[in-house]
Amino acid sequence: MKTTNCLTLLISTLAALSCASGERASAPVAVASSGDLTVYHAYAPASPAPDVASLYFTVVNDGEAADTLLTITSPAGEATLHNVVTQDGIARMTPVEALPIPPHGLARLAPGGYHVMFSNLVRPLNLGDTIAVELALASGTMLRFPVPVLSYTEVVKRLDQGEPSRR
Numbered sequence: 458m459k460t461t462n463c464l465t466l467l468i469s470t471l472a473a474l475s476c477a478s479g480e481r482a483s484a485p486v487a488v489a490s491s492g493d494l495t496v497y498h499a500y501a502p503a504s505p506a507p508d509v510a511s512l513y514f515t516v517v518n519d520g521e522a523a524d525t526l527l528t529i530t531s532p533a534g535e536a537t538l539h540n541v542v543t544q545d546g547i548a549r550m551t552p553v554e555a556l557p558i559p560p561h562g563l564a565r566l567a568p569g570g571y572h573v574m575f576s577n578l579v580r581p582l583n584l585g586d587t588i589a590v591e592l593a594l595a596s597g598t599m600l601r602f603p604v605p606v607l608s609y610t611e612v613v614k615r616l617d618q619g620e621p622s623r624r
């Protein structure tokens with residue numbers, strides 16, 4: 458069941474990606490920061506099915522020390538880090554234990570790659586909702602921020618509008 462949901466989500470992700478056009482504009486939107494870490498571009502697409510939702514954001518590390526994203530919590534549901542891995546031409550989602558954020562670098566969660574997958578949603582994420590999210594990092598830093606629920610097309614459009622320049 459979960460696999461099917463994941464696959465449905467993946468397909469709609471790819472469909473949305475192919476529709477994204479090249480209107481690049483404004484600077485990235487910072488939603489939270491603590492110490493050397495800043496979170497940009499935090500968006501959740503509306504649930505494509507009752508118990509499915511994902512979440513995207515970028516964490517920029519301006520410091521000299523590496524950090525690691527360990528857990529994501531939200532009252533919206535259980536949140537797990539996932540990645541999309543293509544093997545033998547088939548894209549699959551796999552759980553990820555932790556996500557490194559290199560010094561003077563970033564960790565980017567976006568369609569087709571790393572993302573947060575929600576399960577056991579309290580209720581589906583609907584357009585116009587805002588969900589609270591908290592990130593816990595290996596350094597002890599906690600980052601809390603609100604995430605707007607948008608249409609898939611809007612999420613892809615906003616993610617495409619410039620991103621922090623570090624790599």
Ligand SMILES: [Cu+2]
Nearest residue numbers: 463539550574
């Ligand atoms: Cu997933």
